[in-house]
Amino acid sequence: MTEGTLLSVEDVIVDLPTPRGNLRAVDRVDLTVGAGRTLGVVGESGCGKTMLSRAILQLLPKKAKLSGRVMFDGQDLLQLSPERLRKLRGRSLAVVFQDPMTSLNPVLTIGTQLIETLQEHLELDMRAATKRSVELLAAVGIPAPEQRLMQYPHQLSGGMRQRVAIAIALSCEPKLLIADEPTTALDVTIQAQILDLLAREQRRRHMAMIIITHDLGVVAGRTDEVAVMYAGRVVERAPTPALFKKMRMPYTEALLAALPKIDAAPHTPLPAISGRPPDPTRPLKGCSFAPRCRYAWAQCQVEKPRLEEADSPGHQFACFRPIGISAGAGA
Amino acid sequence: MMQQASPAVSSDPLLDVDNLVVEYPVGNKIVHAVSGVSLQIARGETLGLVGESGCGKSTLGRAVLQLRRPVSGRVLFDGQDLTAMQGDTLRLMRQRVQLIFQDPIASLNPRRRIGDIIAEPLIISGVKDAAKRQRLVDEALSAVGLDPALVVGRLPHEFSGGQCQRICIARALVLNPEFIVCDEPVSALDVSIRAQILNLLEEMKARYGLTLLFIAHDLAVVKAVSDRVAVMYLGRLCEVGPSEQLFAKPAHPYTALLIEAIPVPDPDVRPAETVPVGEPPSPISPPSGCRFRTRCPRADQRCSDEVPELRAVASGQFVACHHPLI
Numbered sequence: 263m264t265e266g267t268l269l270s271v272e273d274v275i276v277d278l279p280t281p282r283g284n285l286r287a288v289d290r291v292d293l294t295v296g297a298g299r300t301l302g303v304v305g306e307s308g309c310g311k312t313m314l315s316r317a318i319l320q321l322l323p324k325k326a327k328l329s330g331r332v333m334f335d336g337q338d339l340l341q342l343s344p345e346r347l348r349k350l351r352g353r354s355l356a357v358v359f360q361d362p363m364t365s366l367n368p369v370l371t372i373g374t375q376l377i378e379t380l381q382e383h384l385e386l387d388m389r390a391a392t393k394r395s396v397e398l399l400a401a402v403g404i405p406a407p408e409q410r411l412m413q414y415p416h417q418l419s420g421g422m423r424q425r426v427a428i429a430i431a432l433s434c435e436p437k438l439l440i441a442d443e444p445t446t447a448l449d450v451t452i453q454a455q456i457l458d459l460l461a462r463e464q465r466r467r468h469m470a471m472i473i474i475t476h477d478l479g480v481v482a483g484r485t486d487e488v489a490v491m492y493a494g495r496v497v498e499r500a501p502t503p504a505l506f507k508k509m510r511m512p513y514t515e516a517l518l519a520a521l522p523k524i525d526a527a528p529h530t531p532l533p534a535i536s537g538r539p540p541d542p543t544r545p546l547k548g549c550s551f552a553p554r555c556r557y558a559w560a561q562c563q564v565e566k567p568r569l570e571e572a573d574s575p576g577h578q579f580a581c582f583r584p585i586g587i588s589a590g591a592g593a
Numbered sequence: 594m595m596q597q598a599s600p601a602v603s604s605d606p607l608l609d610v611d612n613l614v615v616e617y618p619v620g621n622k623i624v625h626a627v628s629g630v631s632l633q634i635a636r637g638e639t640l641g642l643v644g645e646s647g648c649g650k651s652t653l654g655r656a657v658l659q660l661r662r663p664v665s666g667r668v669l670f671d672g673q674d675l676t677a678m679q680g681d682t683l684r685l686m687r688q689r690v691q692l693i694f695q696d697p698i699a700s701l702n703p704r705r706r707i708g709d710i711i712a713e714p715l716i717i718s719g720v721k722d723a724a725k726r727q728r729l730v731d732e733a734l735s736a737v738g739l740d741p742a743l744v745v746g747r748l749p750h751e752f753s754g755g756q757c758q759r760i761c762i763a764r765a766l767v768l769n770p771e772f773i774v775c776d777e778p779v780s781a782l783d784v785s786i787r788a789q790i791l792n793l794l795e796e797m798k799a800r801y802g803l804t805l806l807f808i809a810h811d812l813a814v815v816k817a818v819s820d821r822v823a824v825m826y827l828g829r830l831c832e833v834g835p836s837e838q839l840f841a842k843p844a845h846p847y848t849a850l851l852i853e854a855i856p857v858p859d860p861d862v863r864p865a866e867t868v869p870v871g872e873p874p875s876p877i878s879p880p881s882g883c884r885f886r887t888r889c890p891r892a893d894q895r896c897s898d899e900v901p902e903l904r905a906v907a908s909g910q911f912v913a914c915h916h917p918l919i
């Protein structure tokens with residue numbers, strides 16, 4: 263643990279019992295986030311991003327088994343009572359989900375939801391909480407905030423709802439905000455606005471943030487560090503510029519190459535990744551990416567590569583045959 | 594609405610959509626989903642259609658295929674007006690045009706085997722010979738990279754999203770159509786699978802000489818497959834032009850806004866701080882004049898008084914704006 267570490271996830275495993283057998287959704291993940299820093303977590307659908315964030319928030323499905331340690335702001339979250347956890351989640355550890363309706367209550371007005379959160383956690387009186395609510399809605403770019411307080415979530419567009427969810431998440435000045443695909447359900451123009459909003463509030467409040475997404479484009483200009491996940495594991499982790507320019511992991515390279523590029527000529531064939539991720543209830547003996555990896559060799563089939571340090575600081579990767587010098591972002 | 598010279602310069606249009614209007618009655622109000630759209634698609638061409646959620650892309654695609662009857666306007670397919678066709682004539686014509694949906698899993702009947710799902714269009718169109726049907730089904734599945742022997746007997750839930758989209762494409766191909774409307778065919782898929790399906794569509798297009806209307810809200814995806822791109826906003830076309838030209842030199846302020854909002858996978862490109870330009874107004878009571886004016890940084894009085902007509906700004910590029918960027 264380095265100085266200024268706010269969150270540290272140590273050797274976290276999440277197992278889910280399923281009719282097909284045990285499903286290891288998160289497999290021995292180590293991560294740290296410094297105070298005021300931004301971490302991007304990227305990976306394909308089903309790679310365990312949401313389960314990892316739920317493990318941090320201690321909001322896993324009941325049947326899930328969690329092992330490892332989650333240290334947040336000097337406290338071991340696995341040891342906290344449900345009551346203390348609930349307090350913490352409203353206050354210093356906040357979350358925004360992909361679908362804003364997950365965090366909003368459909369039968370309560372926007373005002374009631376904001377004011378109740380503020381009253382509960384900050385012990386403000388009604389007047390102060392109302393005033394603060396109006397300020398928060400204005401801060402997240404909602405026009406005519408006084409009138410919005412009286413509205414119900416269904417009366418707002420998807421983009422507006424996500425803004426409200428962000429306002430509630432920010433209301434108690436959290437130290438860490440986890441945003442799990444906050445813009446996947448939104449349009450490109452609205453998506454850019456919401457990401458800007460998050461970045462602005464993050465800087466202004468010196469809040470740490472984890473942005474979870476499957477889109478490398480979303481994390482590129484907006485994070486300090488990126489962790490790439492595949493089949494439940496972190497397979498590469500690096501300061502953002504290094505990840506894009508000096509990636510070592512074939513999966514990261516493949517993921518970036520498969521993105522359609524806006525500056526490529528039409529009808530340029532895309533370097534697709536063949537096949538799909540392995541069935542998480544049937545873990546592979548060797549590297550999980552081996553069946554799809556163009557660099558795979560014999561060792562990859564029988565042994566799991568561990569996360570190792572690269573030569574540049576803060577850069578780690580899990581691969582037996584790492585890429586030397588990558589073609590970089592423009593490739 | 595007056596329409597000037599048809600926007601898509603095309604010597605051999607397979608599809609010619611003229612001043613199409615589509616509305617939905619909701620209670621005693623009307624949703625103006627598509628309001629006077631004209632476009633052409635040449636034989637063998639892919640026209641990309643972009644615009645944000647609710648702007649009328651799917652409605653336009655469905656109205657072209659007469660799955661939703663337009664209020665007015667014409668849809669000429671290979672010179673024949675689909676809007677004037679009924680019953681058997683339309684059914685016959687429909688064999689030549691197909692639709693691929695956004696949600697591949699939901700668009701497959703969960704209780705039917707893959708073989709039957711793909712054979713269904715053949716049965717509807719009167720292919721009575723079972724052996725011939727099976728041969729065509731096998732061909733279509735092989736074409737999309739699936740092994741017929743391993744696939745025909747199984748049910749949709751046994752397949753991943755990407756595989757289901759392959760199955761949907763096979764179903765669309767089995768009647769050997771000339772024209773396919775692809776309505777967000779990769780939006781629900783992962784980045785890695787998305788590239789597989791986009792490549793597959795390109796391959797099928799080349800192999801069968803298909804003409805495509807490709808709907809999506811992701812500009813990079815649209816550019817990857819389209820010869821020309823049409824940008825739509827709140828029921829109207831803003832701009833149409835050759836893909837590269839349109840992305841390099843957008844003429845419409847909305848096109849420019851869309852291009853700026855694309856997340857670029859390069860850490861050196863700091864995303865430009867977006868101007869908080871708000872959200873689209875309701876299509877129940879769209880703004881007067883230019884429908885984009887409530888979010889447009891260039892809007893003036895004329896924009897609220899006068900509907901901008903589509904006109905040429907560069908070779909092959911057409912824009913509906915009083916104050917275009919070029």
Ligand SMILES: Nc1ncnc2c1ncn2[C@@H]1O[C@H](COP(=O)(O)OP(=O)(O)OP(=O)(O)O)[C@@H](O)[C@H]1O
Nearest residue numbers: 278280287306307308309310311312313314323542
């Ligand atoms: N409640 C659950 N019970 C059993 N398995 C689950 C449950 N929720 C998720 N899983 C499985 O756990 C694995 C990890 O899922 P998770 O939701 O964390 O993925 P993700 O990376 O967030 O994907 P996406 O990008 O689709 O949101 C997947 O294989 C998924 O099918």
Ligand SMILES: Nc1ncnc2c1ncn2[C@@H]1O[C@H](COP(=O)(O)OP(=O)(O)OP(=O)(O)O)[C@@H](O)[C@H]1O
Nearest residue numbers: 617619624626645646647648649650651652653876
């Ligand atoms: N069956 C319907 N009844 C009433 N209104 C409808 C119906 N279908 C669509 N609409 C409305 O018509 C407008 C255009 O919808 P459409 O589905 O064509 O948009 P779209 O561009 O395809 O959006 P998306 O990107 O979300 O798929 C929207 O305002 C929508 O709410």
Ligand code: SF4
Nearest residue numbers: 549552555562581582
């Ligand atoms: S360990 Fe082997 S299979 Fe895995 S990513 Fe590296 S080269 Fe590919």
Ligand code: SF4
Nearest residue numbers: 883886889896914915
């Ligand atoms: S016509 Fe006016 S409001 Fe519409 S896009 Fe052009 S400048 Fe903007």
Ligand SMILES: [Mg+2]
Nearest residue numbers: 311312313442
């Ligand atoms: Mg998730």
Ligand SMILES: [Mg+2]
Nearest residue numbers: 650651652776
């Ligand atoms: Mg649609």
